[in-house]
Amino acid sequence: xxxxxxxxxxxxxxxxxxxxxxxxxxxxxxxxxxxxxxxxxxxxxxxxxxxxxxxxxxxxxxxxxxxxxxxxxxxxxxxxxxxxxxxxxxxxxxxxxxxxxxxxxxxxxxxxxxxxxxxxxxxxxxxxxxxxxxxxxxxxxxxxxxxxxxxxxxxxxxxxxxxxxxxxxxxxxxxxxxxxxxxxxxxxxxxxxxxxxxxxxxxxxxxxxxxxxxxxxxxxxxxxxxxxxxxxxxxxxxxxxxxxxxxxxxxxxxxxxxxxxxxxxxxxxxxxxxxxxxxxxxxxxxxxxxxxxxxxxxxxxxxxxxxxxxxxxxxxxxxxxxxxxxxxxxxxxxxxxxxxxxxxxxxxxxxxxxxxxxxxxxxxxxxxxxxxxxxxxxxxxxxxxxxxxxxxx
Amino acid sequence: xxxxxxxxxxxxxxxxxxxxxxxxxxxxxxxxxxxxxxxxxxxxxxxxxxxxxxxxxxxxxxxxxxxxxxxxxxxxxxxxxxxxxxxxxxxxxxxxxxxxxxxxxxxxxxxxxxxxxxxxxxxxxxxxxxxxxxxxxxxxxxxxxxxxxxxxxxxxxxxxxxxxxxxxxxxxxxxxxxxxxxxxxxxxxxxxxxxxxxxxxxxxxxxxxxxxxxxxxxxxxxxxxxxxxxxxxxxxxxxxxxxxxxxxxxxxxxxxxxxxxxxxxxxxxxxxxxxxxxxxxxxxxxxxxxxxxxxxxxxxxxxxxxxxxxxxxxxxxxxxxxxxxxxxxxxxxxxxxxxxxxxxxxxxxxxxxxxxxxxxxxxxxxxxxxxxxxxxxxxxxxxxxxxxxxxxxxxxxxxxxxxxxxxxxxxxxxxxxxxxxxxxxxxxxxxxxxxxxxxxxxxxxxxxxxxxxxxxxxxxxxxxxxxxxxxxxxxxxxxxxxxxxxxxxxxxxxxxxxxxxxxxxxxxxxxxxxxxxxxxxxxxxxxxxxxxxxxxxxxxxxxxxxxxxxxxxx
Numbered sequence: 001x002x003x004x005x006x007x008x009x010x011x012x013x014x015x016x017x018x019x020x021x022x023x024x025x026x027x028x029x030x031x032x033x034x035x036x037x038x039x040x041x042x043x044x045x046x047x048x049x050x051x052x053x054x055x056x057x058x059x060x061x062x063x064x065x066x067x068x069x070x071x072x073x074x075x076x077x078x079x080x081x082x083x084x085x086x087x088x089x090x091x092x093x094x095x096x097x098x099x100x101x102x103x104x105x106x107x108x109x110x111x112x113x114x115x116x117x118x119x120x121x122x123x124x125x126x127x128x129x130x131x132x133x134x135x136x137x138x139x140x141x142x143x144x145x146x147x148x149x150x151x152x153x154x155x156x157x158x159x160x161x162x163x164x165x166x167x168x169x170x171x172x173x174x175x176x177x178x179x180x181x182x183x184x185x186x187x188x189x190x191x192x193x194x195x196x197x198x199x200x201x202x203x204x205x206x207x208x209x210x211x212x213x214x215x216x217x218x219x220x221x222x223x224x225x226x227x228x229x230x231x232x233x234x235x236x237x238x239x240x241x242x243x244x245x246x247x248x249x250x251x252x253x254x255x256x257x258x259x260x261x262x263x264x265x266x267x268x269x270x271x272x273x274x275x276x277x278x279x280x281x282x283x284x285x286x287x288x289x290x291x292x293x294x295x296x297x298x299x300x301x302x303x304x305x306x307x308x309x310x311x312x313x314x315x316x317x318x319x320x321x322x323x324x325x326x327x328x329x330x331x332x333x334x335x336x337x338x339x340x341x342x343x344x345x346x347x348x349x350x351x352x353x354x355x356x357x358x359x360x361x362x363x364x365x366x367x368x369x370x371x372x373x374x375x376x377x378x379x380x381x382x383x384x385x386x387x388x389x390x391x392x393x
Numbered sequence: 394x395x396x397x398x399x400x401x402x403x404x405x406x407x408x409x410x411x412x413x414x415x416x417x418x419x420x421x422x423x424x425x426x427x428x429x430x431x432x433x434x435x436x437x438x439x440x441x442x443x444x445x446x447x448x449x450x451x452x453x454x455x456x457x458x459x460x461x462x463x464x465x466x467x468x469x470x471x472x473x474x475x476x477x478x479x480x481x482x483x484x485x486x487x488x489x490x491x492x493x494x495x496x497x498x499x500x501x502x503x504x505x506x507x508x509x510x511x512x513x514x515x516x517x518x519x520x521x522x523x524x525x526x527x528x529x530x531x532x533x534x535x536x537x538x539x540x541x542x543x544x545x546x547x548x549x550x551x552x553x554x555x556x557x558x559x560x561x562x563x564x565x566x567x568x569x570x571x572x573x574x575x576x577x578x579x580x581x582x583x584x585x586x587x588x589x590x591x592x593x594x595x596x597x598x599x600x601x602x603x604x605x606x607x608x609x610x611x612x613x614x615x616x617x618x619x620x621x622x623x624x625x626x627x628x629x630x631x632x633x634x635x636x637x638x639x640x641x642x643x644x645x646x647x648x649x650x651x652x653x654x655x656x657x658x659x660x661x662x663x664x665x666x667x668x669x670x671x672x673x674x675x676x677x678x679x680x681x682x683x684x685x686x687x688x689x690x691x692x693x694x695x696x697x698x699x700x701x702x703x704x705x706x707x708x709x710x711x712x713x714x715x716x717x718x719x720x721x722x723x724x725x726x727x728x729x730x731x732x733x734x735x736x737x738x739x740x741x742x743x744x745x746x747x748x749x750x751x752x753x754x755x756x757x758x759x760x761x762x763x764x765x766x767x768x769x770x771x772x773x774x775x776x777x778x779x780x781x782x783x784x785x786x787x788x789x790x791x792x793x794x795x796x797x798x799x800x801x802x803x804x805x806x807x808x809x810x811x812x813x814x815x816x817x818x819x820x821x822x823x824x825x826x827x828x829x830x831x832x833x834x835x836x837x838x839x840x841x842x843x844x845x846x847x848x849x850x851x852x853x854x855x856x857x858x859x860x861x862x863x864x865x866x867x868x869x870x871x872x873x874x875x876x877x878x879x880x881x882x883x884x885x886x887x888x889x890x891x892x893x894x895x896x897x898x899x900x901x902x903x904x905x906x907x908x909x910x911x912x913x914x915x916x917x918x919x920x921x922x923x924x925x926x927x928x929x930x931x932x933x934x935x936x937x938x939x940x941x942x943x944x945x946x947x
Contacts, residue, residue, distance in 0.1 A: 137805035
């Protein structure tokens with residue numbers, strides 16, 4: 001389990017020797033063809049060399065446990081189809097799914113001996129605020145964050161590079177509203193409910209109907225949680241401020257209970273303390289995974305803010321001298337193997353159509369999310385004002 | 394002729410006033426000391442410039458409405474500060490007396506254990522309390538069959554309780570230092586006059602330890618004012634929660650957060666200025682080297698008295714770690730893979746290393762400021778000392794973002810990207826951030842010791858022909874050592890658990906115990922925090938031994 005420090009050091013040493021050689025190459029190549037990089041696959045990857053280096057099995061990426069079993073056929077760009085990762089990258093992580101992102105980076109480093117990535121993790125807002133503070137002096141090459149709002153905030157400061165279509169093409173347009181960043185994994189807003197207390201039909205299909213539905217008083221939410229605020233932002237932008245204020249007030253009047261985060265909400269639902277709650281879809285799945293007999297299931301509303309799908313995503317920073325490598329890294333995040341990794345380990349919604357989600361969840365095209373520009377989610381200032389006005393915050 | 398003479402007297406007058414302002418005529422105060430103290434104060438205040446820059450970008454009407462809307466949180470914050478400070482004094486002072494002046498069994502052990510709760514990060518402590526006492530919590534479930542109802546943990550009560558349990562060591566450690574320096578012959582004198590202990594405590598001991606108690610109380614008050622984690626987890630609406638919300642909303646949020654931080658700092662400045670009216674004024678000195686001979690025999694109560702530290706450590710140490718262990722057992726049952734979170738012992742080493750560096754650096758910078766402000770009643774001495782407290786109340790994230798801006802963006806602009814790369818995300822920068830945040834802990838503890846040193850002793854040493862520097866080294870330093878070490882212990886412990894600043898400014902690849910705990914908790918794997926939290930407590934405990942023992946073996 002424990003990594004021996006010696007082998008790690010050796011790996012670092014090897015990598016730094018390798019990168020010392022690479023600096024020169026990057027310097028030459030970077031001068032002219034910056035965004036063309038990924039297009040030049042053929043010249044970058046000598047045939048044969050690529051096959052031996054980057055052709056991992058799906059099993060190396062797939063998670064274990066009941067939810068990861070019986071996977072359907074998977075398709076999409078394979079890692080072997082992509083140029084090799086060679087060189088050093090500094091990656092700012094916003095969030096990072098408790099280490100899953102680091103694991104993935106380690107896997108890529110194992111596949112590519114000449115690749116070394118240094119992750120730095122902090123909260124999504126902290127990471128974005130840090131990048132904005134650093135400006136063009138940032139040491140980061142890639143910003144990979146679990147929250148679209150933080151990516152949009154950094155992009156709004158003109159700190160990101162426009163990604164080429166090679167990078168963004170595999171992903172549906174709604175998960176990269178522009179080419180400044182691209183979604184890497186999705187999470188849907190959901191309503192976890194206690195199956196002993198409620199039948200799925202008792203959970204309204206319309207999120208706006210919840211305050212008067214009779215179950216609102218037995219529901220829980222986590223208003224300080226970023227994803228919840230993103231959901232209210234979506235409601236504000238689709239239904240208007242007045243309707244949102246009324247909705248919040250209605251929930252408060254009905255007696256909704258406040259929790260510190262949505263994992264607690266989901267646990268409370270499973271414990272029967274709540275009949276239903278507001279949470280990202282993967283929190284109830286984690287509860288299911290940890291307590292297979294817990295009476296908890298998921299409901300989705302339709303076509304409204306309650307069905308918002310937010311994404312984790314990645315951007316290449318314009319101050320990075322390694323544009324090509326950084327963009328290639330992002331392409332790897334969208335490979336079939338890595339998408340399978342997100343689906344089976346983080347229970348995320350894959351961003352490429354060839355990889356289905358786990359656990360009998362509706363496929364991403366079966367959900368009915370609102371028509372919505374995810375970049376707008378960074379505009380949570382007025383949302384916070386609204387929530388404060390109603391006394392939710 | 395008069396025309397020439399007048400400016401001369403004028404400039405002499407100005408110089409005279411300046412000397413008085415700087416306290417240069419006070420005993421033991423020299424120009425280098427004044428300059429050094431001033432420079433230290435200026436350095437720790439420098440991040441404020443960023444706050445002013447950012448806050449000035451908030452449009453006036455918006456700023457006014459933001460400040461206007463903070464009325465309730467203002468009242469809430471003050472209530473929290475009052476309750477936590479009072480409770481901490483009521484808990485910390487008796488525990489200090491018990492471990493220093495009585496023959497309580499295993500005094501050294503208890504001294505360490507009682508100081509330790511300071512290393513429990515608030516997000517660990519508060520989470521533990523929520524999961525123990527919260528609705529459907531572990532204890533609530535266990536006690537329900539017996540008809541025992543657990544009171545509500547959310548709100549002011551719960552927040553104040555949890556904060557008190559984890560910050561009372563500030564009062565304990567500063568009070569303990571003062572008690573160690575207390576000249577026991579004074580108590581004996583009181584005894585020969587047939588004065589009982591309680592009465593002697595009130596009339597002889599209390600006046601002398603009061604500066605230390607207030608110094609500890611001030612640290613508690615400012616901590617309560619600036620803590621992010623506990624109020625947000627315990628759902629109590631205070632300043633920091635507002636700042637947190639603003640920081641998490643992009644765009645204007647960052648500027649709003651700095652504006653609110655400035656407001657928080659203003660409140661801090663008022664508290665700090667008010668405290669100096671209570672804290673100072675007691676110049677009665679002592680001249681004894683620290684002593685640890687028990688002065689009060691507890692007699693038959695010797696063993697029952699142990700109940701107090703046992704009870705306190707049950708709630709401050711055993712309960713949070715136990716709850717985490719329970720989460721850990723639950724997490725083991727998780728059906729999916731939990732990799733990448735493998736714990737490495739190197740994290741503990743990193744924590745100890747950086748905390749020791751921070752303690753040493755803070756101490757080095759605290760002694761001049763503490764000595765200057767303890768020796769001189771000049772206005773500038775007061776300002777320099779009080780100024781160090783502002784950084785302490787600056788929310789960690791805000792301080793970190795200020796340093797991000799200065800050490801990368803601004804530095805690159807001024808001196809080129811090479812310089813910025815060398816400074817930014819370096820260990821010295823991180824240590825500087827800790828100094829800004831924790832300097833007052835060391836200054837407060839040391840200064841109360843400096844105040845306690847009888848100036849007559851120093852005078853005597855001078856009369857015997859010792860130069861000032863040697864007087865400082867041979868007389869003052871040994872006398873103030875307990876306070877200085879208490880300050881070092883405080884800085885060490887708080888650095889061990891500091892999260893916000895560490896997360897943003899740590900050198901890349903430098904994982905500490907708390908950043909590891911954050912990493913697993915951020916993913917919702919609370920149980921995975923059990924082992925590192927336990928290591929944090931044990932390693933801090935072991936590291937404390939030399940610090941606390943040194944203070945008493947003189």
